[in-house]
Each structure stands twice: as structure tokens, then as C-alpha cells.
Amino acid sequence: MLIKLKGGKVYDPAHQIDGKVMDIYIRDGRIVAQPNNAEPVNQVYDLSGKVVMAGAIDMHTHIGGGKVNIARMMLPEDHRAHPAAHTEMCRAGCGHAAPSTLTTGYRYAEMGYTAAFEPALSPVNARQSHLEMGDTPIIDKGGYAMIGSDDFYLRSLAAKQDQNAINDYVAWILHASQAIGIKVVNPGGISAFKFNQRALDLDELNVHYQVSPRDILKSLSRAVHELGIPKPLHVHGNNLGVPGNVETTLKTMGAVEGYPVHLTHIQFHSYGTEGDRKFSSGAAAIAEAINKHKNVSADVGQILFGQTVTASGDNMRQHANAAFGSPHKSVIMDIECDSGCGVVPFKYKDQNFVNALQWAIGLEIFLLTDDPWRIFLTTDHPNGAPFTSYPHLIKLLMDKSFRNETFARLNLDAQAMSTLAGIDREYSLYDIAIMTRAGAAKLVGMHDRGHLGVGAGADITVYTDVADREKMFSKPDYVFKDGELVVKNGQVVKVTWGKTHTVKPEFDRAIEKDIKKYFDTYHTMNMEHFKVADDEISEGGRGGVIVQECKGRREKTA
Amino acid sequence: MENFIQQSSIDAVTCPACGLLCDDISISADSAGKLKVTSNSCAKSISFFERPVKAVSPRVGGKDTDLESAIAKASEILSKSKHPLIGGLGTDVQGMRAVMNLAEKSGATIDHMNSKSSMRNLLVLQNSGWQVTTLTEVRNRVDLLLVVGTDIVSYFPRFFDRVIWNQASMFGQDTSTREVVYLGGQNLNTKPGTSPKGIEPTVLPCDKAQLPEVIAVLRALIAGKTLVASSVGGIAVTDLAKLAERLKAAKYSVVAWTGSALDYPQAELTIQNVTGLVEKLNQTTRSSGLPLGGNEGDVGAYNTSTWISGYPFRSSYRQGFPDYEPYLYSTDRMLAEQEADTFFWINSYAPDRLAPAHQAASVVIGHADMKLDHEPEVFIPVATPGIDCKGTQFRSDSSVSLPLKQLRSNTLPTLTQVLSAIEATL
Numbered sequence: 001m002l003i004k005l006k007g008g009k010v011y012d013p014a015h016q017i018d019g020k021v022m023d024i025y026i027r028d029g030r031i032v033a034q035p036n037n038a039e040p041v042n043q044v045y046d047l048s049g050k051v052v053m054a055g056a057i058d059m060h061t062h063i064g065g066g067k068v069n070i071a072r073m074m075l076p077e078d079h080r081a082h083p084a085a086h087t088e089m090c091r092a093g094c095g096h097a098a099p100s101t102l103t104t105g106y107r108y109a110e111m112g113y114t115a116a117f118e119p120a121l122s123p124v125n126a127r128q129s130h131l132e133m134g135d136t137p138i139i140d141k142g143g144y145a146m147i148g149s150d151d152f153y154l155r156s157l158a159a160k161q162d163q164n165a166i167n168d169y170v171a172w173i174l175h176a177s178q179a180i181g182i183k184v185v186n187p188g189g190i191s192a193f194k195f196n197q198r199a200l201d202l203d204e205l206n207v208h209y210q211v212s213p214r215d216i217l218k219s220l221s222r223a224v225h226e227l228g229i230p231k232p233l234h235v236h237g238n239n240l241g242v243p244g245n246v247e248t249t250l251k252t253m254g255a256v257e258g259y260p261v262h263l264t265h266i267q268f269h270s271y272g273t274e275g276d277r278k279f280s281s282g283a284a285a286i287a288e289a290i291n292k293h294k295n296v297s298a299d300v301g302q303i304l305f306g307q308t309v310t311a312s313g314d315n316m317r318q319h320a321n322a323a324f325g326s327p328h329k330s331v332i333m334d335i336e337c338d339s340g341c342g343v344v345p346f347k348y349k350d351q352n353f354v355n356a357l358q359w360a361i362g363l364e365i366f367l368l369t370d371d372p373w374r375i376f377l378t379t380d381h382p383n384g385a386p387f388t389s390y391p392h393l394i395k396l397l398m399d400k401s402f403r404n405e406t407f408a409r410l411n412l413d414a415q416a417m418s419t420l421a422g423i424d425r426e427y428s429l430y431d432i433a434i435m436t437r438a439g440a441a442k443l444v445g446m447h448d449r450g451h452l453g454v455g456a457g458a459d460i461t462v463y464t465d466v467a468d469r470e471k472m473f474s475k476p477d478y479v480f481k482d483g484e485l486v487v488k489n490g491q492v493v494k495v496t497w498g499k500t501h502t503v504k505p506e507f508d509r510a511i512e513k514d515i516k517k518y519f520d521t522y523h524t525m526n527m528e529h530f531k532v533a534d535d536e537i538s539e540g541g542r543g544g545v546i547v548q549e550c551k552g553r554r555e556k557t558a
Numbered sequence: 559m560e561n562f563i564q565q566s567s568i569d570a571v572t573c574p575a576c577g578l579l580c581d582d583i584s585i586s587a588d589s590a591g592k593l594k595v596t597s598n599s600c601a602k603s604i605s606f607f608e609r610p611v612k613a614v615s616p617r618v619g620g621k622d623t624d625l626e627s628a629i630a631k632a633s634e635i636l637s638k639s640k641h642p643l644i645g646g647l648g649t650d651v652q653g654m655r656a657v658m659n660l661a662e663k664s665g666a667t668i669d670h671m672n673s674k675s676s677m678r679n680l681l682v683l684q685n686s687g688w689q690v691t692t693l694t695e696v697r698n699r700v701d702l703l704l705v706v707g708t709d710i711v712s713y714f715p716r717f718f719d720r721v722i723w724n725q726a727s728m729f730g731q732d733t734s735t736r737e738v739v740y741l742g743g744q745n746l747n748t749k750p751g752t753s754p755k756g757i758e759p760t761v762l763p764c765d766k767a768q769l770p771e772v773i774a775v776l777r778a779l780i781a782g783k784t785l786v787a788s789s790v791g792g793i794a795v796t797d798l799a800k801l802a803e804r805l806k807a808a809k810y811s812v813v814a815w816t817g818s819a820l821d822y823p824q825a826e827l828t829i830q831n832v833t834g835l836v837e838k839l840n841q842t843t844r845s846s847g848l849p850l851g852g853n854e855g856d857v858g859a860y861n862t863s864t865w866i867s868g869y870p871f872r873s874s875y876r877q878g879f880p881d882y883e884p885y886l887y888s889t890d891r892m893l894a895e896q897e898a899d900t901f902f903w904i905n906s907y908a909p910d911r912l913a914p915a916h917q918a919a920s921v922v923i924g925h926a927d928m929k930l931d932h933e934p935e936v937f938i939p940v941a942t943p944g945i946d947c948k949g950t951q952f953r954s955d956s957s958v959s960l961p962l963k964q965l966r967s968n969t970l971p972t973l974t975q976v977l978s979a980i981e982a983t984l
Contacts (some may be wrong), residue, residue, distance in 0.1 A: 064865075066956065066957055068865075069861055069864055069865050070683075070956075072864050072865060072868055073680065073683060073684070073860070073861075073864045073869075073870060074683050074684050074687060075684075076684060076868075076869060076882050078868075079868035079869065079880070079882070080881075080882070083877075083879035083880070083881070084879060085877075085878040085879040086662060086875070086878045086879065091659070091662050092662055092867070092875060092878060092879045092880055093866075093867065093868065093879075093880065094867070094868040094879060094880050095868050098868075099868070100865060100866055100867055100868040100880070101865045101866060102866060103868075122957075124694075124957065124958060125957050125958070125959075127950065127959045127960075127961075128861070128952075128957075128959050131651060131862075131865075131950065131959070132865045135655070135865060135866055151698075151728050155728075193844075194695070194699065194810070194844065195844075196809065196843060196844045208729060319689075319840070322687075328686075329684075329685065329686050329687035330687040331683065331687045331688060331689075331690070332687075332688075332689040332690075332840075333689070333690055333691065333692070333957070334691045334692065334695045334699075334846060335691075335692050335695070335957045336692050336693075336694040336695060336957060336958065337694050337695055337698055337699075337728055338694070343687070521726045522694070522697070522698060522726060522727070522728050523694055523697075524693040524694045524697055524720060524721065524958075525581055525694075525958060525960060526570045526581045526582065528570060529570070529572065529581050529960045529961060533961075536950070536961065539652070540652065540655070540974075
């Protein structure tokens, strides 16, 4: 089966292609070179005037695992207001802020997304994450395993185990939990909360282990680098949401001592304490620091106005924020001496000073950060807003007058505290293709995705080039997943099951002897059951495991 | 499948007979396939694994038939139904996925056999939320366990052995100094609450019907209110005041309950007062709730249903999209009001649990040794996850799900095979 996508305007930043009119050929799910004339083309799509990009990749979205399902379970009101009926192609589902897995997969595909990564997969809960992602159709997926408040790691760090032992444990976690990256949430803070600490700054010590977030960041960013894992350490910093946390965030960038690091939903970590209300934008300082530190990348975690739900591993901060929940309810959990979670429904209001300024801070960060390869488009779904609001966010970035009109309607005190109206930058289609495709694939380490070169997986999205970018990005003309047409005119026309992307770095398996002894002594489950097997992910024909290249174990630390 | 020919016994078997989901069980088998629990047994695991093997055929109208004919008849019944109800739902995650698909395709309503007790917790989760913990946290951190309205062990036999009187703890705690308090209930088996050093638990008994007042008073005392009354539910207020002080002084108290034991109307309000007092304690120290459940796969069923449809059970696809109504979609109410014209009863784990007596129980799919008080139109025996086929089950605390092993060869179809075959005909 040979498919020809004829004459579209192609945006493929991985190959520096910026709107060039060209043909793309697909065979057996892959992009191939132009075949010789003798080979018959089975199907031609005339894409004259259309915009062609690789399928979009959401590198940070809470789509599967315990806390997401708690969010679903505690919000029947979210689902009642957004039912999705059974159709000829799609099974029924529901939800806006916390949609059902089926609805999540369909909606992502309908927006031209072909992959999404769950950024807070708790290793002890990895099986559930993969079960949920296994029930999320069409798109590829993967997870970042969350460590840094788990007892095994913290006791290793406290015992001053050498870096090689840390690296072996990190690799073991990636294998066991079938993840593609490592995340740390409020480094050491989830554990500290269980010892009744209510805040933990970068150089404060966890009372039990006597280690600081800085120690953790240094050790984990180095482990990820030394194991050759493409995805830099994914960091949800300390002090999320706390006015003045911009200082913590700036120090966090330095704490990794030059190792690659990704600071996630950085908007929530960019707050100053200026002004009458002691809440101000730290965006300029943050963007300047990102521009300067080439080892640092970030995604924004933009907030947009309306009802959503916040779901995080950061039980310490979520407990502190639970009083602001709307509707007023929350779930706070300590989990297995491994992690935690906090789920708090939230409604962002444009006339609320803090919310309006949060909105502006996110956009300031987008617009003041120079390099689109190191800043990523997220709402930290669903924490800042549901992922279905991405087309609206893209319009805010690409259309200055639309942005300023929206800004002018916000809380006046917040407007007075923001420089947003003075920023002229508009993102180009090429910039958007970097942020949502080429850059995201490169960051995560999906070597054959996010670009349209020969050999790439044929995940391709075709849009009509209209001035209203929200409209354009809401409803692609065509979406191909592994070469199959899955969406036409913004509607699912075929349901497939994507794959799960992982990395499997080499490590010294002798560490498993220690881990087994540890499980047998302290845990309530057998170590073997902590591991998620490949066939659990491919079970029922729902997908399978793809192991992305990991540059192998680097030299052992002397 | 695990192979008994090469090994005399299989270790690290997960037992789905209760929500603790112990996975340290060892099992041996005789040549006929009869299993024996050889280590870490309890009454529940023995009755689950050691049930005699029964070879039974599917039946239609009480007569033995082949699987295809039984599936054809079940399909015919379902296709004629205007409002099917799929109840029981004693199955694992994989089986539940198939239930959801069939319900979606047929416009059915779903409800679990344990929903009456699960709902007491789910309503609290949906109304106010809660602050809760998980078994490994309890095992390593608890210094004061408060048990409300139950002895725990009647439902979860190994609870104290596994997470209270364990020898080692991660943070160097002398676990034998842990304190246990039973609040509410009468004539409970409080012996397992005695520490290995012989320290007796505090027992404050009252009729369960009086727990709403007792818990409300405890919450008020923790919140610093002064009470005029000197006793509530037969418990001296001074005793409750002492308990409040112990909870405030504890570093990591855990308040445990089980929805099934709180069997009185509006018990969710009592649970909400429990979670309210936990919330209050967390203003100054650490405390967590521990809702215990997960028997007959209920926690796995409502998790799976929630991620697929957005709702736990007591939900319906009759309008073409998922719809949730904890009152209207209860099995008992729907059967009593004759709102469902077809009733499927699914029960893979607990063959002694009868379907609610009703003429509409037209199709029964479940354990080969299923007890029936009347013959349904169709009976299809299926594999029990964790014995006859592999599977996945959720533990009481929701945070952990574990793989179930296949322990013997058999010819039983899985629930997924049966339901998918029915769905394919619709």
C-alpha cells in the first residue's frame, strides 16, 4: 500500500523545512523516499494549499494513573455536563477536565495529536497507568516514572551510596515501570510531608533522611544523563504555587550543575512577591534564565479560564491548596512510602487577580523565551486547563491582537502587573511545529516521531491554512497514525491502538538482590509484581511496547 | 501458566479472596488439579483456592449444552432486551473491560454486588473528598490505629499480621508499641489488636446505629468544642476526649473502616465525619483514613468502570452515553421496580454469593461451582481469575494492582471471551 500526500505546504523543523510545497510518500506505516515511477500509487491525497506537519506530541499530560482516575471518580458533575454518545466509530464516554480514557484518545486524535506522555507515573502504581493508557485509543503514549520521595532512593542517598548504585536503581525503575523518562515532584517533599513537614525549600533538609532537594536534583539529573536516557530529568520543583517561588526555580536551574534538566509547568513556579498583593510575575527572570542556561528546557503549564481539576503527585502543596478548591473537595494521599497524590478541583476566573496574572505569566514565559526547541506547549492537562484548549492557546501565541483583546478583559489589577500587552512576538507555524512536534519528540527521545523524514513513523496531520488559528488547529482535515487515516475533517474515522514508548538502559542487575530483600522486609507486595510485563501492555490487542534507543550506559562514575 | 510439574509448589501467588490481595501465598496442587494453600493461608484464601474442582457444562433452560449454543441464547435474550441490567460484576480488570464494552454496545446499566458498601465511600469521595493512605504506609508509619465499627479481620483476616504487627519498619519504629483502639460495634473479635508484647487494645463499644453520634462527638472534641453531654452511645465523653488527645498526639494515626460493616442508612455521613476529623488532625499532625474494601473485585471494578466511562458502577448506557445515578441504578431498586427486563449476573469469585432472587436473572455467568436458588435461562461457567486464568486485580487501597496467576489447566472460557462473543452478535 503506497500513499502519496501531494503538494502540501510542509512544516518539518527537524529538517529545517518551513512551508515548502512537497510530496510525502507512506508505505507500511512509514514515510518513504519517492518510489520509482514503476511502483503504483494506491492512494493520492491532493493537499494543495494545506498545511502538513508531523502528528503533534503532548510531552506532559495527566492521562493515566491513580490520581487521574481519582479526579474522574470525584467529578461526576464534570462528566454529566459533557457526555459523549456512542457513534458508529467511537464508543461512548464523557468528560471535559477529567475525560474517560476512550474520549481522551479520540479527542487528542481529532486535534491532530498522535502521542501523549503521562508525566507522573508512580512506579508502585505503574500497572494502573498502563492499564488506563492501554484503554486510550489511537495515540501513542508513555510515562515518566516519578521518584525522589521514595524510601529506597532516599535511604540510598542518605547512606551516601555512590552514583553508580543510584544509576542502577534509576534504570531498574525504568524497566520495572515501563517508562521513558524520570520525573521528580517536589524533590523530597512528598516524603517530608509524611513526616509532617509543610514546606521544603531547595536547601532545606528532609527531617528523616537529612537530604535536601538540591542533593536529589543533582543525583537524579546526573543519573539520567549517565544512563544515556534522552529525556532530561523532568522536574516539578519545590514550592509550587507559592508567591516568591521564582527564586527557588532560578536556584533549581543551577542545582543540576549543568546536567540537562526539564522544568515542568514552569508557570506555576514563576511567581514573585511584588505589588500590593504580594503576588507578581517572575516570567522575565525565568525566560532570561532559560535563554541563558542551554541545559534547561521547560513546558509552560498555561492556565486558561474555566472549570478544571488539579491532579498532582505533590501531596504537600495540594494539601496546602485544598482550601482553594472549587467545588470545595479534595483527595490527598500518601502512597506506599513511594509517592503521594493530591486532587483538587479548580476554577480559574478571569476577574480574579491571581488567576488573571497566572494567565499572563504563562504567556509572558512563552513569548520571552527565545528558543522554541526548549519551551513546550502544555496546560499541564488538566491542572492549568484541559488539553482540548490547545487550539485556543495556539491562537493566543500566534495572534497578537487576539491576545491583547483577551488580556484587556481581565482583572484590571492583574493587567497593571503584566508586561504582556507590550510584547509583540507572534509564534509562526514553524515555531508551533517545533514546540508541538520536532522539539517534543527530540526532548522525549522518540527518535522516529515528530518529523517527516524518510523512515519516520507516518504520524501526519493536515490542516487547512486559515487565519483563525484556533479554528485551524481544532479540526484537521486529515490525521494519519502509522500511515492509517484515523481522522477526517476533525472526526475519528478509524480506531486503532497506539503503542507505549519506553527506554531500557543497561544496568548492573545485581542491584535486584538488594531491592528484593528490601521489598521482602518492608513492602506489602512482592518485588516481581512491582514490575509491569510487556504482555500486560499488549494484552487484548491494545498496543505494545516500543523501546526507544538509549545511548547505553556511559562510563561508570569513578 | 504456572507449571506444577517442574515445581512442587508455586510461590508469590496473589490471592483475590479479599481486598488485601496478599501476594505471598504458596500453593501446591494434586494430580486432579485440587489446590492447597501451603503457606501464609487464612480462612478466606483456603476457601477460595481449595474449593473442589467441578466440571460443569454451560446450560440453557437447565439442560447441558455447548458454549456456542449458550452464547447464542444469551445474545438472543440481550438483543431483545429494552433495558438490560448487568449486575454482580465479580471479576477482574480484564473481565470488567469486557463488561463495559458489552454494556456500551447493549445500552445496559451496570452495578456491582458490593455497591451498597462501596457507595458509602464513593459518595464521600464525590461530596467532600478525603485524606487517605495505603497499606505499605500503614505498615511502616502507623503509631495509633483507630478502627471504626468493625474488627477488620472478619473481612480482611491477615490485616494485623501484615501491616500492624510486622516486625521491621522502614523508619526504625518499634512496631510492638503501636496502639490500637476499636470504636463502635459490639462483641468484636479484638484479639488480633493485642500487641505481640501482650498490650491490649482500647475497646469502646457501642451499637453501630449510634456510631453517627459517637463519631460526631469525637470530631467535635478534636475540633476543640466543649460538650454538655457526659456520655454518647453508652461511651463516656471523657473516654472520647482521651481518644481525641491520643489522636492529636500521634505522629501518624490511621483511622480504618469498612463500608460493609457500617450497614445502616446514610452511613456515608458517618464516614464523612471520620474523614472530617482526619482533616482536622492534619492541621497540626499527620493522620490518614483507611477505607477498606476490594472484596469480590469491587475496587478493581469501579476503577476500571471509572476510567472507561467516567463513573463507578450504578451507571448506565441506556441513553447512548454513560450516565450515573447512585440511587436509581441500584440493582435492588431496579429489580424491585421491575425497571430492567433482563438481568445478567456475573460472579467469577464467590460462588456462594447468590444473585438477588428475581425471575429476571436470565443469564448467569460465573464460577463453575456457582450456587443458584433457581435455574436461569442461561448459565455459563467461566474461569476464575487467579486460579483458572491470568488477570489483574486492585487492592483495597486502589493504589496497588497486582497480576493474578493461572494455577491449573482447564477448559473454561474467560469472562472476556464469553462477553466479547455475545457483543460480536449484537
